[in-house]
Amino acid sequence: MLKERDSLDRGIPSPCSSLGGLGPDVNCAGCGGRIHDRFYLLAVDRQWHAGCLKCCECKLPLDSELTCFARDGNIYCKEDYYR
Ligand SMILES: [Zn+2]
Ligand SMILES: [Zn+2]
Incomplete structure (x- = not known):
């Protein structure tokens, strides 16, 4: 029987944001x-x-940007x- 490839190797073109599966007790940063x-x-190692x-x-929503940048805990x- 052939094994189906799982999709763990799908690349996410983003330095610091990615989608994750939800665990219990996750609070938004x-x-x-x-x-x-x-x-x-x-x-930045937190969930949002x-x-x-x-x-x-500038309050630009970054969920659709695929990239975000963090400095001192701010996004x-x-x-x-780069400004
Ligand atoms: Zn929230
Ligand atoms: Zn901005």
């Missing part, structure tokens, strides 16, 4: 609320609601990070 969604965003991961300067978009 942005709003502090419990994350009930099936997926959350993982950035997709809607809570925003640039702290920035690319433009503000």
Whole structure:
């Protein structure tokens, strides 16, 4: 019988954000609320609601950006990070 390939090797083109499976007792680093969604965003070793991961300067939502940048625990978009 042939084994199906699992999808663990799918690449995520992002330096610091990725989707993860949800474990129990996950709190959002942005709003502090419990994350009930099936997926959350993982950035700077913390979990975020997709809607809570925003640039702290310009409030650009970063869940659709696929990249985010962190400095001193704050999240920035690319433009503000390099500013
Ligand atoms: Zn949140
Ligand atoms: Zn920004």
